[in-house]
Amino acid sequence: MLERVPAMISLRTVAGIAYTNQRIHNYIGVGQEELRGRGWLKYIHPEDQERVLANQAHSTEEIQTMDHMYRLRGADGAYRWFRTIAEPYPSVDGKSYCWYGVATDIDELYRSRELLRERELQLNLLTENLPAVLFKAAPDGSIVYINQKGIEYSGRTVEDMQRKGWIDLLHPDDFEETSDHWNRLLTESLGYDTVNRFIGADGQIRWFHTSVAAYRDDSGKTLAFHGVMLDTTAQKAAELALQQSEQQMQRMMDTVPSMLWSVAPDGRAVFINEKARDYTGLTVDQIQDWGWIQVIHPEEREYVVQEFKKAFANGSCYGTEHRTRRADGIYRWHMSRGEPLRDEDGQIVQWFGLDIDIDERKRMEDHLRETRVKLARASRIATVAELSASIAHELNQPLAAVIANAQAARRWLSNRPPNLSEAMTSIERVLRGGSVADERMQYIRALFKQQPLRKKHAWPSKIIREAIRFVHEDAKRDEIPIDVQIPDDLPPIVVEQIQIQEVLINLISNGIEAMERNARPPHLIIRAAFVNESELLIEVIDNGPGLKDTQSIFDAFVTTKENGMGIGLAVSRSIVEAHGGQLWAENNPDHGAKFSVKLPCGAATSGPP
Structure with a gap:
């Protein structure tokens, strides 16, 4: 019967192993003789031998049950965990005892238990060493676990928490909100995630990011509440500092x-x-x-x-x-x-x-430009007055002589009979006086001289737009449409910007005035482009009546206007030529006139303004 029992059975006396059944032999791979006495000991794991022998000696001395776990080597050389329970029974003569033992293979159970113990140890190490407060609460809200971090911060153990609670550790400003979250957690099992302040055992107040969730079984019943509290004091301080910095920056930018x-x-x-x-x-x-x-x-x-x-x-x-x-x-x-x-x-x-x-600056610039125009106009008027006085002074004598000789010639011719000889003499004197007057007029016409200019880089598009804007400031001209055709990639040119603007203002104003006497809808075009790498061409094109003479209009005191002085185009050409450029006019094929300004793109030069 012992040979057929599905267990490993042995009999031990004071002298050692006296009997082992076949199941033990099959596992170890040796016969019964090899295991008698102390022969079985060499099949016990070396680390377990001393403990097994001590256990046997103790049970022998005290005549009590022997119960120990050890590793036993099998026939394949591998060790497995076994548990042996042996009960003492008196021998036949009643003078000694025998121990009848049963060895059970518990290798899988033992290893599972060790694995579980290892996992529990790792979990305990994790929860106790995490830089966060971990806690567990029963369904009624009582704290049943708190890790070492929580104990150190609060100064309370689990027993203290169950006796005193934790609600008094809340900062007064966060009491109401956190209490509402906790009550909803207990009544509705709704987890929460919030940021609040707690008072530590040292009296210091620290910020925590607290998250709590309900743990339920398969039926949905709440078994416990698990929570984690992360210390965010440093982050909160940085956040508050950032907010203050942003507010300060906002106030600064707003002011x-x-x-x-x-x-x-x-x-x-x-x-x-x-x-x-x-x-x-x-x-x-x-x-x-x-x-x-x-x-x-x-x-x-x-x-x-x-x-x-x-x-x-x-x-x-x-x-x-x-x-x-x-x-x-x-x-x-x-x-x-x-x-x-x-x-x-x-x-x-x-x-x-x-x-x-920059509105005030713009208005001052416009006022300055207008003042310059007025000064230029006044200067031209003064120049004309001065020239008139000069002309009168220079022509007074030759003209007086011409008149006197002409009158004399008339008297000689009115005689009966006429004195032709004297009349011819007077006429010759008239011709000489006219020639003198003509020479002096030629001298006076030399009004314009080129002088060195102070030039600097300027953007053509800006010069043109400023000129247009100045013209449009006149209420009578702001409704005249102007088609501006300027490429975006025009590079700067080297000019005296104000003078070139004056030229364009004059040309634009002339074009607008020319179209005022026209039945066609006014249309003014301004084009700018580089004709080559060193010359810029600006064209002002109107659809007015055109020009009768495209050459003489640039002469001083020649004008097609009813009240004009004939100075503007002469001055404009003088300015352009002083820049080393050209100004000319031509009529369009259909109607209207075109004024062209060609300017060189040279380097800046210094000279008298």
């Missing part, structure tokens, strides 16, 4: 006496300061999708959009001068500048810019 703005690389508006919001009456949302362009004056709107898109495409700096509509509908001149902000890789991450009110 800057200019309009500040920023846009994303895709053109989406990100920020405008209070000055910009107050001036335009628009919010950040209202200026999205190019909504800001609505406050730009219609005459500069297309130009501003082109410059803005060009800067975005090239990643270059942005700069324009334009009129911006105020919230009350009034337009004021502003200078707009923008710069791209790039990351370490050179990629644009944002654009920052500002708009500065």
